[in-house]
Amino acid sequence: MSPVKIIIIAVLLYLGYRLLVGDWNKKKDHGADKSALDGQDEGPVADVLIEDPICHKLVPKQQAIRLKSNHNNEILYFCSEECCNLFVRQEGENE
Ligand SMILES: [Zn+2]
Incomplete structure (x- = not known):
């Protein structure tokens, strides 16, 4: 070679x-x-921020109020029960 x-x-x-x-x-x-x-x-990560669909505040996922939407079974997150209740009311009106 x-x-x-x-x-x-x-x-x-x-x-x-x-x-x-x-x-x-x-x-x-x-x-x-x-x-x-x-x-x-x-979702076990503590610092994930999600947007509240009512007041558009960013909330840490673990502290947020969770709600399963009736429309598409999507999990929604809210900063407080007030926002959660508002959303439930709005969703009821849309139907
Ligand atoms: Zn809110």
């Missing part, structure tokens, strides 16, 4: 290694993003 061939093979191996490492890093980043979103959906 000539030295030139050995160098070419070494360069190819190096490029292949770089490609593999690059792909692995990208996959790792995507996985991290996805797991962060999953964490938000499950």
Whole structure:
């Protein structure tokens, strides 16, 4: 085997290694993003802020009043029971 061939093979191996490492890093980043979103959906995170649909105040999810909407079974969050009651009344009027 000539030295030139050995160098070419070494360069190819190096490029292949770089490609593999690059792909692995990208996959790792995507996985991290996805797991962060999953964490938000499950809701054990203390500092997630959600918007009150009545007064548009931002409320920490864990302290908010929860209400399941009758329209689409979506969970809604309110800063206080007053806002929750207002929403229930508005939702009743719309029907
Ligand atoms: Zn409110």
